[in-house]
Structure formats: C-alpha cells, structure tokens
Amino acid sequence: MADVFACSRCGTVLTAPVSKVALPVHAHHGYGHELLPPLMEPGTYAIDPEPSGPPWRPWSEIAPEEAEARGVFAPVHALSFGAPGAIVVAPGDVRGTVVIPERCDGYCTGLDGRDGPNLACARCGRPVATRIDDCSLWQAVWLVPDAVRRLPTGGPAPRTADWEALAEEYEGTPPIEPPGRWSPLWEAAVGEALAHLLAASGGAPVAVPGGLAADTFGRALDALLPPGPAARGAVLAGPGLPASGPAADIVLVPRHPRTGEAWRPPGGTGSPPAVPLAAYVWVHLAFQHERSLLPVTGRLPDGVLRDDPLPMHPWGPFRPDSGVFLATLARLPAVRRPWLRRIHDRVTSHPYTHPF
Template sequence: MVVFACARCGAVLTAAVSRIALPVHARQTYGHELLPALMEPGTYAVDPEPSGPPWRLWSEIGADEAEARSVFAPVSALSFGAPGAIVLAPGDTRGTVLIPERCDGYCMGLDGRDGPNLACAQCGQAVATRIDDCSYWQTVRLAPDAVRRLPTDAPARRTVAWETLVEERQETPPIEPPGVWSPRWEAAAGAALAHLLAASAGTPVAVPDGLAANTFGRALDALFPPGPPAKRVALAGPALPAPDLAPDIVLVPRHPQTGRAWQPSGTAVAVPLAADVWMYLAFHNERSLVPVTGGTPEGVLRDDPLPMHPWRLFRPDSGVFLHTLARLPAVRQPWLRGIYDRVKAQPYARPF
C-alpha cells in the first residue's frame, strides 16, 4: 500500500491506499441526484486518459490529432489536461483545503470545471480536484505532477485469484429500491455493448435468454438491421462449464484489481464485462419463487419478501457506450461509425 504526498513540501495527502482498476462507471453521469463515492475506501485507481481543463472542441482538433490520442470518432471536446490522475474516495484525503475561487459547480456541489480546487494545507500548492456535484460519482483526483507516491509499512494487498473472486462472489444486483435499474449495471452494459458490436463485425448476434437478453438483447436488436442472428454469445469465465455449442463471442469478467479480462480458451472473441455484473449474470439463482406450507424445505427460496421488479425496460448508458466506442479502432468501419453517429445524434432514443 502507498500514500500520496505533496511534491513540493512532502506533506502526506492521503490515507494508505491500494491500487485497483478504474471502475467502468467512472465516466458515467447519472440522474439529478447526489451519488456515492466512486472508489471503495482504501483504494485508488489511475486514469490513463487526460482529464480536466484545458478543453478543445472537435472542430479545433481534427481527426488526425484525435487518432493520435486514441480517439477514432468525433466527440464534442477533448481534455488536454495531464493524463494519469490518481482517483480516490474523498474520505481518503488528508491535509487539503478548498481553493474558494475554484469551487464552481452546476447544481449541488463541485464539478471541477475550473481545474484543481484542493490545495495542500501545508504549502498551498494546488494538488487535486474534488468532484461531488449531482450526477457525478464522488471522487478526488490528485494531479499526477503535483504529488508523489510513497511506500508505507502496511502490507500490500495481494491480487485475488479468479477462483477466490468466484467464491467470495461480490455481486451487484441489477435492481435497486424502489425498482430502478442499477446505474452500475447500465454503465457496465454500455461499455460491454460497444465491445460486443465491434466483436460482431456487423453480423447480428444472439445472446442467452434471461437477464442477459434483457440487458443486451433489446439493444442489439435495435442497433442491428433485422435478420436472423449469425453469431452466438455466451458467458465464459472461472468456474463456468464450457457451453454445449462453441460460441463466437463470450462475455468474460474484468478483474476488479488488475483490469485484465479473463482469457478464454478456443477461438471465441472475448468481450470484457465488469466483474460484479458478470458474477450476477453467471451465478445468480433466477428460479421462480413458490409458496410453501409449514417449514421451508432445504434449497427452496422463500417468496417473502417478493423480489423487486423494474418499472421500465433496461437501458444501457449511452454516454459510457459512446465514450467506449469512440476509443475502439473498429468504429472507423462505416457500418459501426453509422451506429455511433446515430446514437450520438439521439442519445436517448431506443434502446437508450
């Protein structure tokens, strides 16, 4: 584990934290409400992309310069801030103070529009940006050139094996009270959907029945032209048996610590999916609940309380979908660029 300190004076600015992968919902904006912290306590992630001001419009950049920055389709604007921001939960910061003249926001808090808004309390150097406005997952982003990483005496967290992840099974339920789809599911599906389209090479695909069909099937049907599916999608990963028929594309978990996707055997194209969502799809028991009399027999699920049901159809997050797809080289293919342009022009049209 490490702490981060001010690069100018050496004051410690964080609790001891351990590195994990940047969550897929890090770039999501959701609803008009205050969201919780993006990162779990005691963890940090490194954002490989530039972030924060200055921003440049697409008309000022052009396709060639954007491709040099691994962006392959038009976006509204690109950040020309420094890459490599250290992202952590606000509660893991230490020894910082707000910079009053940089505390602007849209609605209920800070959105970081003016650049770093936290300074080192000891020397006054701007070191981080706190974001806690409505619609944003709450974060503190340490500027990579303003801090330095220091080792601690705390033991390093080991990388959890896939088998252990399956045993511990950290799942995120798809539905939250009072019956709304989880924003984390919407973000995970938006990112995976972009990879699914690229893996399909323009050919309609069929996904498994059940929750996977609710999550991806409707979106794929809306984005592809009508026609019989020519490729099969299946779940693959640790502790899952091989499917009876070899699929063309497999949805595999993305390791929450390393960010690396589980590697399948065979020739199927692997599409990464957030591990907490994949675990639920792969292992959650979806048997119908049945009433019983007397004591509940072993292995029978109770029907009290009744399971929650969503009040609307599932919609992948269009913002996460567009962000992911714009950074896949496959989007340069005319058929996929057409889908990107259509969704960008109408981001809330079916299926989003």
C-alpha cells in the first residue's frame, strides 16, 4: 500500500501518498552544470540505507577495520557518520512545509543543502527535510529520518511487476538525449555495473556482445583490463530472453526497479556470476533489436517505425560515470585484491582520463 510521511512532533502530513521503490544508483552523484530533473518519479519514495549528512570524517581519520564495518574496502574522500535511513521524494510530492531562509545557500541557481535541513514543518517549525535543486544536482527532497514517521494510507500501491512482465511493463531509457549527448542515467548505471563486471572478471579480459553493449562497456573493459586471447564472455540474461543462449562466463541481469533485487538465473551455484544492471538500461540492451528502424517503401507494415526523424547519434564515445564507478568499487570486498585495487587507485588519481 502507499504511505505518507508526517512530522514526528505534531503529526502534520508532509507528503502526498507515495510508494516505495529502489534508491536510484545516481542519487548522490551530480551531472554537468545545468538544472536537472527530479530524482524520483511522482508518487514514489526511496530510502538510503547508508548514513548521510554531517558529521563527516575524512578517510585519514578512519581506521581500516572501522571502514570495513561500514562496508567500505578502499579509500574514499570522506564518510558520513550522520543518521542512516534518509527518505527521498520528488519535490512535487511535498506538503505542509515552509522554507528556512537562513539555510538556503547554494552554489549556482538553487539550494544544495550545505547548511542542513532547509524545510520546516509549517505547523510546529521543526526542521524536517532538505530540498536540493541547484545546478548539477538531481532535484529532490530528503526527509530527515528521525523528524518524520511513516503512516500507511490504506490505499492501493502500484502493482509490483513480476519478472516475466518486466520487459512489457517497464520501458527502457534511451541511451542518447537531444541534441546528441549520452544519457547521464546510462552513464551512472554502466558505471555501477562496470565495477561489478571487473570484480567478476577475476582480472581476465572480458568480451561483451557487439552493438550498444560494446559501445557502453567495451571501451572501458579494454582500457581497464589487460589484453589477451582468452577473454571471458559476458552476455545478457534475464526475463524474456531465451534460457538456452550462448555459453557465458558472466551474465548481465536486470535489477528490479521497485525492489532493487537482481534477477537470479536458474541453476543455483553452478550458474555464472551475475552482474546487476539498472532495469532501464538492461531492457533497452536486451530488446533494442525489436525497435530497429528498417528501410521500406510504400505503406509502413505493422511494427515498423518511421525513419523520420532519423535516430540520434552521440557526439562522442560513451563515458561511464567515474564517481558512481568508484563509489561502487570501494564497497565491493573484491577491491582488496591487488590488481583491482590498482584499478581503483588509478581511476581515483585520474578520474577524467580514458575511458572516463
């Protein structure tokens, strides 16, 4: 069922009815120097399980065993030691709040939350949330976990699609945006999956299918892994694809957009390692051939798309998001292996060089 969130002090309802979904992989990563759209779809919320907000401690002040207890296995700039469980909603789903004027600093064109919660409950004045809408940041409102409480509404929640219906009910996100730039959602999703793919490779070269998968993963894999003839094969696997595909050493599987769980191939312990990939990318990679534009004459047959306007082409090669890549890699135990730690440290030192 759907929920609303209310002020824990006075009970004022602070959101419209919202349903829980998985936290987007790009939730804490910016993009470009322009206004970005909302992080969350209307009517949804997500919970960040990790601590967020102040106090922050630099990596130099954190003991290795303390970091590993937090699930961090390689150096990061700093770690938050604030409260875990921040709830994020779309700005348009917020109700019953007022701005705290003295906490409205930002970098460029909006609020960036640097001063802490900047929205207060309109009835009792308690700080309850932080609105983010500055350039380079996804527009969002982060509810303070100990300042709000969740109240079930009793109303229906959107149906969670089963795996078999995923390809039919969940549309893929196009990889290229007007006027020809790669989608930042793709850059983030591939950056996350790339970290898992490297860990699954064991340090051996990895070959991916041609086409869009090669455009998005291939250059990065070739740049980060040593060359060699005995490449491990990585293929797409998941609901709607034939169960008996080509033999694979690694499979790229979808992560469910609502639960956040990765699809599990049948076969138990004998199955190849599975690398989770955001569903909006996986669906497009898995079924893009069904949307291919075909040259035809006369009346267009059913199922054939027009070639006017022509499909967009990117301005340049695809670049995974180095911030998402490093944040994911630092939280994989495999990064403690010397060869993978060297990759982590190299990208940390030069985050904007090839392939990033």
